[in-house]
Amino acid sequence: MKQVVFEHVFECDEETFWGKVFFDDEYNRKLFLETLKFDQWEQKVHEDNETVLKRTVLVRPPVGDVPGAVRKILGDKFGYKEHGSFDRKAKKYHVDIEPSASPDKTKIHGDIWVEKVGDKRVKRIAKMHVEVNIMLVGRLVEDKVVGDMKLSYEKAADFTNGWVKQKGW
Numbered sequence: 001m002k003q004v005v006f007e008h009v010f011e012c013d014e015e016t017f018w019g020k021v022f023f024d025d026e027y028n029r030k031l032f033l034e035t036l037k038f039d040q041w042e043q044k045v046h047e048d049n050e051t052v053l054k055r056t057v058l059v060r061p062p063v064g065d066v067p068g069a070v071r072k073i074l075g076d077k078f079g080y081k082e083h084g085s086f087d088r089k090a091k092k093y094h095v096d097i098e099p100s101a102s103p104d105k106t107k108i109h110g111d112i113w114v115e116k117v118g119d120k121r122v123k124r125i126a127k128m129h130v131e132v133n134i135m136l137v138g139r140l141v142e143d144k145v146v147g148d149m150k151l152s153y154e155k156a157a158d159f160t161n162g163w164v165k166q167k168g169w
Contacts, residue, residue: 008157
């Protein structure tokens with residue numbers, strides 16, 4: 001099992017991050033489909049009330065260059081469902097990832113939150129857990145998942161700061 005933490009600073013306040021960025025449909029489409037070059041980003045469920053916002057998103061990232069054994073497991077049309085729940089009081093987003101390949105042997109989940117670090121400035125923290133229990137290649141798959149997460153979070157941070165600046169928030 002791997003545990004990773006990603007931290008990035010954004011030039012906006014907490015309300016802007018959650019309300020105008022993280023849960024904004026236009027932002028997510030541009031981020032995932034145009035910037036990260038995912039084949040699919042489609043919100044299937046969106047339930048919102050005073051205490052919790054829940055969403056399920058279907059995602060198909062590019063598989064890219066992977067060892068043959070890993071590609072055999074992931075397949076050419078690898079994707080996943082992101083089941084997320086945002087606790088409005090705690091201001092924390094919990095996510096469970098349900099992969100299309102070997103979901104019974106894969107556990108990916110984590111929490112995302114922001115901390116104020118200045119006036120109109122927050123640090124997003126994403127603490128993720130990745131566990132793949134597939135004999136002989138589990139660690140290879142974990143390494144691939146974590147590596148892809150790292151690249152995606154880096155690109156997303158650059159895109160997000162540009163988005164916030166462009167919108168004038």
